[in-house]
Amino acid sequence: MIEQTTKDASTFVSQVDGAFVFIFGISILFLVGITAFMVYYILKYRKSKNAEATHIEGSNTLEIIWTVIPTILVLSMFYYGWSGWKSQTEIPDDAIPIKTIARMWSFTFQYENGLITDTLYVPKDQAVKLDLVALDVLHSLYIPAFRVKQDMVPGKKTDIWFESEKEGEYEIFCAEYCGLRHSYMTSTVKVIPLIDFEKMTQIDSTALVNNNTVVDARQAGISVTRKYGCNACHTADGSKLVGPSYKNILGRSRVVIQDDEEIEVIADEDYIRRSIYEPNIEVVKGYEKGLMLSYKDQVTEEEFMQLMDYFKYLSGQ
Template sequence: MNEDTTQNASSFVSQVDSAFVFIFGISLFFLVGITAFLVYYIIRYRKSKNAEATHIEGSNTLEIIWTIIPTILVLSMFYYGWSGWKFQRDIPEDAIPIKTIARMWSFTFQYENGLITDTLYVPKGKAVNLDLVALDVLHSFYIPAFRVKQDMVPGKQTNIWFESEKEGEYEIYCAEYCGLRHSYMRSLVKVIPANEFEAMTKIDSSALAINNEVVDSRQAGISITRKYGCNACHTADGTKLVGPSYKNIMGRTRVVLIDGEEHEIEADEAYIRRSIYEPNAEIVKGFEKGLMLSYKDQVTEEEFTQLLEYFYYLSEQ
């Protein structure tokens, strides 16, 4: 993982770091100075050296000094912070748009050509505009090496931008507690040469594309599970996570809880449809209710068909 921040990983690094050093330096200076004065006066005017209290008249000069100087320092710190914030809010018109979707507990990224990935790919030396969308609860998109962080609120459109100045891989985190697997909500941003990014985004790799020869039905199913963040809670190899695995799911019977009562049902097409559109109606025994949202208005009929083909493939292995 490339986390070397001695060189600018994004266009915001030097500005944010300068503001931090400036504010931290002032704070540290006054912390040391005030602490030193306190220690000095405690020793200098301790009872054994100053048995009787001495009356000291006030000083208008001192009052003015310790009012004006802190005001100037606070305003200068505000200016540093405000100028950096304003620069980050002014998105360049030619910035490349990438839709960033957060859900419990994963990020997915959709490009203009329909390509969907669970890793963010961006070109070196070009501005990128991330359209942030939260589908369920509060999330926060955070790339420490780029010095960018933005809360994602359901129903509220937010955007952030940056320009990557150094090729490499950098961590993406969710910085807002969002539930049971919040600590697993991580991804990567890969900064690649501009020509590689252009070649990648020229191919129509969307699983939604009709007669798309780039992806077969199995790859389309994988793309859909990444698009909707299914891999955050389900696995394709039989491993148990928050939700049951879709390995060997088709045609098998399973025990589910319906209104608190156990029922044995067959995992057929109708069951898969109910599991996606009404996920809390039938809960597989051993798993918790209420952790999955309905995808009724999100997963299209074509996507559902491709998911079925993918599940059939996993059940035949």
């Protein structure tokens, strides 16, 4: 269940909210004060009471007052903002690193033991550093409850950190428009006790480990699709998303667009390999070109074979 209250969700909450309340309070104070001042003098010096304009000399005292006071207030607001920004850039040395990967249109999280999840798990009362990697276009990781947000630029190393003080589940959003399914690019951060987090990250529980007798080939294939965010664009039940469904994919003919010409191909192992490594060479008719990037340097041969086993299962083979 997603938490509705964010008090103590992270150590940044009180600081960020305090700065917001301070700046908002000053803005309201000036809005009310200036409006009341303006209305008062409009009524006091209206034409019916002052038929002839009165010449008023300038006042050095007033000039100093309305220069010095706003300057002090602006510097105060700057200090609140700067101190909050500075604390969010000073990452503790003992922060737990978690690699965060963004691609159209999903987030995945990789821990030090190799575990990869599509939900972010973090321990309570422990600093966590997210190493942010964007594989395709500009994304932005935003956790409103923690008051943290950071753009993810392809080819540029960025990171953020936080420390949560309250167990629970909180929403993650992509806050930068990144394509057709940008609004679906969401995830969840789960804050759990430190002992549970240590148990989870001390063992390698991925489905991609050699000699893992607990996990069968189908589950391994599912893990591959989750690892690379395939499920953001493809389905396993035959329904249409950004790309074709995995269901009944193997052994069937399909019409593709190649060099602006329609040709018919059989979806065999070679076709699947081309679709993953060179996705824009043959685009299935009815789908857009250029929406999928090449995974040639990412999907290993072992992972590809696990995908094939999964696709065989979905194709009834």
